[in-house]
Amino acid sequence: GEKVEQHESTLSVREGDSAVINCTYTDTASSYFPWYKQEAGKGLHFVIDIRSNVDRKQSQRLIVLLDKKAKRFSLHITATQPEDSAIYFCAASSGGSNAKLTFGKGTKLSVKS
Amino acid sequence: AQTIHQWPVAEIKAVGSPLSLGCTIKGKSSPNLYWYWQATGGTLQQLFYSITVGQVESVVQLNLSASRPKDDQFILSTEKLLLSHSGFYLCAWSPGHLNERLFFGHGTKLSVL
Numbered sequence A: 001g002e003k004v005e006q007h008e009s010t011l012s013v014r015e016g017d018s019a020v021i022n023c024t025y026t027d028t029a030s031s032y033f034p035w036y037k038q039e040a041g042k043g044l045h046f047v048i049d050i051r052s053n054v055d056r057k058q059s060q061r062l063i064v065l066l067d068k069k070a071k072r073f074s075l076h077i078t079a080t081q082p083e084d085s086a087i088y089f090c091a092a093s094s095g096g097s098n099a100k101l102t103f104g105k106g107t108k109l110s111v112k113s
Numbered sequence B: 001a002q003t004i005h006q007w008p009v010a011e012i013k014a015v016g017s018p019l020s021l022g023c024t025i026k027g028k029s030s031p032n033l034y035w036y037w038q039a040t041g042g043t044l045q046q047l048f049y050s051i052t053v054g055q056v057e058s059v060v061q062l063n064l065s066a067s068r069p070k071d072d073q074f075i076l077s078t079e080k081l082l083l084s085h086s087g088f089y090l091c092a093w094s095p096g097h098l099n100e101r102l103f104f105g106h107g108t109k110l111s112v113l
Helices: none
Strands: A004-006 A010-014 A019-025 A032-038 A044-051 A056-059 A062-067 A072-077 A086-093 A101-103 A107-112 B003-007 B010-013 B019-026 B032-038 B044-052 B055-058 B065-070 B073-078 B087-094 B108-112
Touching: A004 A086, A010 A019, A019 A086, A019 A107, A032 A062, A044 A056, A044 A062, A044 A072, A072 A086, A101 B044, B003 B087, B010 B019, B019 B032, B019 B087, B019 B108, B032 B073, B044 B065, B044 B073, B055 B065, B073 B087
Parallel strands: A010 A107, B010 B108
Antiparallel strands: A004 A019, A019 A072, A032 A044, A032 A086, A056 A062, A062 A072, A086 A101, A086 A107, B003 B019, B019 B073, B032 B044, B032 B087, B044 B055, B065 B073, B087 B108
16 A cells, blocks of 8 residues: 655754655555644644646645655745644545545654744 | 534543544535544554445454444444554545545544553
8 A cells, every 4th residue: 555754753944944844655646645734732734735737836835846756745834934833744645435645654843933 | 614523622531441432524515534543643544434424434443433324423433442542533524526635623632541
């Protein structure tokens, strides 16, 4: 089955700098790649997603890049703010009737002011 | 607007005792429903999914069961808790199409002692 590896378990940046979180996946059939944010003790909140028909997507300060050849995707948070501090999960969907998402292990991002 | 409500927010239970966790989705008919489990400090693992009332598919065997008695309700249960059941349980829904984003509830923290 699909495996998603999230390379950074922790990441610390200064306010205003950019943060980059990298993920790789194994299943070439994966076509949907969302990112979620989790604050302490809370559920997951959707951040941004990208589908395999594009290689870049931007939503305000968030940019997602997808390299299908390398089976790699990344989340770029520009001009970071303290409220960006949270755990970020990447995920990949290998399709199927249940649209099962396979998650990475999460990256704890700390933005220091 | 759609809302998802999970109950209870937290539970402390004894090993061997029964458990029932619930999830209700309002504002969306015939959603796909999911249960995810997150070990403390860990990633998320899909446990069950349901595409329609009365039909539930098991993804992993953890001595848990799930049911969908109504279109907007998803129940996770077991008759006998194990220590390994401790963690964070998240209910989620999706619109019912392939590869669509998941909307998560706030989660239930379960501690089995």
